[in-house]
């Protein structure tokens with residue numbers, strides 16, 4: 046449904062009903078009391094639409110660049126306010142139970158309702174038209190990796206986005222099936238959305254509203270996850286390139302403000318940051334692009350398995366509540382990493398880790414971890430306990446060896462899949478957008494992983510010289526510790 050509404054293919058009859066020219070946005074905004082102060086929205090080319098200055102603007106100017114009344118902000122609360130006067134929206138939200146009370150669930154359903162309202166193939170009068178029913182017509186299709194074809198997703202093999210995208214595709218299907226099973230007993234939903242003959246919804250529609258939400262939602266201070274019309278036309282730039290920021294004013298309106306020390310000339314683009322700390326993987330996942338200025342992937346998350354020969358593997362898996370992996374990132378040019386999980390992988394019975402089955406107050410049984418006899422209620426406290434141990438250097442070495450090994454495996458996967466992705470490019474229908482972004486991600490992750498591999502090697506060499514390690518391994522002065530001893 047949505048794809049045909051956004052299409053302007055002259056050969057496709059009935060297409061283009063979910064599109065309005067961006068030039069008409071200013072009149073739409075005026076009708077909704079949205080004010081633009083010396084800025085305009087225009088279409089730029091590869092980045093889509095963007096906000097531009099129309100005059101000289103300096104940071105002492107007290108007027109916000111844009112003010113969007115709170116009633117137009119689409120948040121969980123905003124959706125429920127719209128639903129007060131829209132019986133059809135209320136029915137769907139009610140049928141979805143807890144999911145309909147999350148920001149994501151409520152906003153996605155609201156967007157789907159606006160597209161349904163606009164659809165000319167639906168003869169019944171569904172929903173109540175509001176400002177957003179036309180605003181969705183200014184939102185372009187944004188092909189995020191979760192909407193790429195199976196062939197295009199092959200290009201992500203060996204990147205940290207591979208697992209994340211596959212998981213997202215599955216969860217979108219689950220959400221869509223949940224929407225179907227919760228709403229197919231509502232007569233108008235059955236007829237307009239699900240009926241084999243008259244129903245118009247497909248999984249692709251759910252993917253489209255998901256990508257509208259993910260690529261445009263922001264954390265509005267005081268409101269939380271929201272979509273803000275017109276403000277969401279601002280593109281992203283990080284660091285010193287970021288010109289403006291969003292805020293909530295004293296009346297709860299969303300405002301776009303020039304940052305301190307910034308100055309705009311007519312024609313300059315007004316951009317905001319979508320998160321300077323976000324890595325290449327997250328940018329591509331949520332926004333469908335990687336900034337040109339990025340020199341390495343900035344950060345990535347790699348999953349880590351507990352080795353099969355670890356006798357405590359099942360018990361460790363049962364008590365572990367933290368993500369099974371580690372986050373690699375660059376700070377001030379150096380590789381850093383973060384993981385609660387890895388410390389559980391690094392230690393075993395002979396070090397002091399133990400598991401017991403305990404009886405709970407309600408008569409149930411529960412597996413409990415212990416470190417040297419003390420209850421390890423919170424697995425995340427394991428690291429601080431290990432830091433206090435005389436063998437802390439040994440535990441660090443084990444962690445580094447595991448990390449380096451996992452980084453090497455990832456590098457090898459990237460390397461070994463290079464030929465296959467080039468062949469895919471030559472033989473399969475792959476869009477240049479998917480190809481350009483995926484190959485850029487591959488290059489940036491390669492950079493980050495190679496740097497991490499080198500720096501882990503240096504850190505291991507340093508630690509191998511520590512007196513604790515030398516004594517533990519029974520090394521004579523001058524001997525070199527071997528990797529295998531640590532893992």
Ligand SMILES: C[S@@+](CC[C@H](N)C(=O)[O-])C[C@H]1O[C@@H](n2cnc3c(N)ncnc32)[C@H](O)[C@@H]1O
Pocket residue numbers: 091092093094095183184185187260261277278279280281282331332333334336
């Ligand atoms: C919040 S919207 C910004 C407005 C959008 N350009 C439009 O036409 O509606 C976010 C989307 O804009 C595009 N975008 C934003 N900043 C970009 C950048 N620096 N480079 C390339 N595309 C960008 C991406 O498609 C992203 O998903």
